[in-house]
Amino acid sequence: MKKWNKDHVINTLPARKPDAHKGTYGTALIAAGSRFMPGAAVLSALACMRSGVGKLEMGIEESVIPYVIQHLPETTFVPGFYERLQNLQLNQYRVLAAGPGREADDETETTVKAFLKSDVPVILDAGALSQRTYIDRKAPVILTPHPGEFLRISDISMEELEENQQQAVTKFAVETGVTLVLKGQQTITAFPDGDVYINTSGNSALSKGGTGDTLTGMITGMLCCHDDWKHAVLNAVYLHGACADEWEKTRSAHTMLAHELSDLLPEVWKKHEGN
Template structure:
């Protein structure tokens, strides 16, 4: 197998690893997730990620977002609970609840507050998803739980110091190399997304298409990763299944509609029917 050839996380693998929802379960069975996302100017990122999480098996979702964003999001996502100005509170170390998983970054910009919040979040003993403004040059060797980075090629270029052209030429080998180097799982987004784990395991995702080349689809994926980490027992399977189903929703879209027309929130609306097709 050459450096750029990878095993594929197929529909059959997803079917075999999706969790069952027990008849005697309750919301606590599937955990509480924390999403730190959105700004005054980009409140929609918190909503898109929130939709993705709520559709992906989570028991309860807490969205930490600016107070100005809360009244905009609540009417369309009343199922979540809200932590006003959660990013600033997290940066001050005010994370008190126990979370099954945490995601931070959608809609955020790199800043001192964001970095402080990331450092506090990384001290928590649960899986952490870092996206968008939470991605920076760091290493993660001391965490016991999974750390998942979700860069597109430009963000991966910034993290590694490599050119985007180099990244695109050697996506698989570089994702695998840097996952081991950083001590983090890397979800390198793009055509045939590559998922590389720090232990050297690496997979190619077969789903997805050009309809995902639009703002907000990455926010939705971050939310789906958060939700899947809450309802899966196996962290690797959670990441792989989230990426696969995210792409499968996009594939469903283009069966009857142009890839030009997808809106990111429609991925979450398609997920219930797509997921059902994967259940045994």
């Protein structure tokens, strides 16, 4: 399988344009968090705003707003998101993401359906992942399951997956027409055109609650600042792992918190910018 490594990242990370304004990088919309899992909204928002987005709007239950603002006063909120979902002009956004900190309930499902009807890239994670047929659309759909979630959303059996991961994910990506980011020790990203890459960064500091929510945010943000969306996905997965590698240099892998990946990203990203 092809590897995505440091050199690829250095060659594909975009420079921030000197004459950019926040509109240049667009507005992302993330639908995440709920009453008993509010923190996932925080984690994905933090990661997104650190990853090149222009502006971030959160589509969240009003009770979750305070948690996000505490960590991220730069965020704004869609008034009455779940009530007004059908009437939102979703094409005004550069990228749409749903799922972190969400149960697979009716509201989540309605969100996903609305998002998929838009013309912009959609990322689905956690509660937004379910078995579904993907309608034909030009803009990419990106799914980010861990193995347990992947088995739930596909017809593939655990045995098939363990036997040949690459084949299983490629088949799924090509047949459904979506991009599959199968998360694990070595995350595999399979594109609908049959292209597959294995990630080469990261370590077991990531085996703790919340790191997946952070990844969703990073992919969302990077889609906003990359010209090539495939590079955006691959670079998000790589830098997410590279932050954990930075952590481990001086701190125990047992001790990292997911939001600290976002704290580490500014310097880690800089180290991957050619100049």
